Amino acid sequence: MKSSDKSALSKSIVAMAIIVLFAATICPQQAQDLPNDIKWVTQSVEYAALCVQTYRAGWWAVKEAAQQQTEDWAVVLDVDETVLDNSQYAVERAAVDSGYTEQSWAEWVFRKEATLIPGAKALIDSVRTLGPKAHVAYITNRKFEHEQATIENLQKYGLFKEDDIMLTRKGPEDTKEKRRQCVREGTGRCEKHGPLKIIALFGDNIHDFFPVYSMTRARVYREETLPADPHWGREYFMLPNPTYGSWERDYQ
Numbered sequence: 001m002k003s004s005d006k007s008a009l010s011k012s013i014v015a016m017a018i019i020v021l022f023a024a025t026i027c028p029q030q031a032q033d034l035p036n037d038i039k040w041v042t043q044s045v046e047y048a049a050l051c052v053q054t055y056r057a058g059w060w061a062v063k064e065a066a067q068q069q070t071e072d073w074a075v076v077l078d079v080d081e082t083v084l085d086n087s088q089y090a091v092e093r094a095a096v097d098s099g100y101t102e103q104s105w106a107e108w109v110f111r112k113e114a115t116l117i118p119g120a121k122a123l124i125d126s127v128r129t130l131g132p133k134a135h136v137a138y139i140t141n142r143k144f145e146h147e148q149a150t151i152e153n154l155q156k157y158g159l160f161k162e163d164d165i166m167l168t169r170k171g172p173e174d175t176k177e178k179r180r181q182c183v184r185e186g187t188g189r190c191e192k193h194g195p196l197k198i199i200a201l202f203g204d205n206i207h208d209f210f211p212v213y214s215m216t217r218a219r220v221y222r223e224e225t226l227p228a229d230p231h232w233g234r235e236y237f238m239l240p241n242p243t244y245g246s247w248e249r250d251y252q
C-alpha cells in the first residue's frame, strides 16, 4: 500500500470513529432530553397499561349496558389522545424546541400519520359486534376543515365505517356538550341515526364528559363530587394525557 493510501485510510478510520462516538453520545442525549411528559407517553409501560386497562374496563361496562338497551345507542369517543396518538407530533415539536401552533398542527393532521392509543381499536371493534343498535360516534375539537383527513387517518386502522358519526368543531360556539346533545336528540349532523342513548364516553379531557369552565369549579368537583361520582368506570372512561389539556388553561 502506498503511503498516500495509508494516510487516506487512517483519515477514514478517524472520521468513522468520530461518527460512531457522535452517535453514541449525542443520540441517547436527545432521547433523554424529551420532556418527562412526552417520554412517559411514548416510552413507558405504565402509560400503555393504563390505556389498555381503561379500554378493557370500558368494554366490560359497554357489554353489560348494551344488554339492557331497547333503543339504538352509541359509544362516544374523543379522537386526539383517546383514539389517535399524536405523540410523534409532540416529539417533533420538542425537537425544534417548540410546542403547538395552528399551522404545525394542521400540517400534522393532513399527514394522517397519527397512530393508535393502546386498547382503542379493541374496544371499537368489539362495540361493532354488539348488533344493529350499536353505534360509534366521534366528538372531537379538530376543526371541520380537518374532518376528512381525520376520517382517513382513522380508516387506516379500520376505525371509521360508513355508519359512524364524526362531529368535528364547526366554530367556537360548537361545544362538545352541544354535539353530545346532537347525538342524543338525533338532530342536525346526527339526523341519519335519529336519537341515540349514549351509554359510554371515552376521552382524555373533562370536556369529553361534561363541561367544567373554571378552575374553581374543577377544584370543587375534584375534591367534593368526583370521589363518589358513580359515572367513572361505569359510563365515563378517562385516558391519561399529561402533555396538554384544558387543565393548562384553567379549564377555559
Ligand SMILES: [Mg+2]
Residues within 6 Å of the ligand: 078, 079, 080, 081, 082, 203, 204, 205
Ligand atoms: Mg383529546
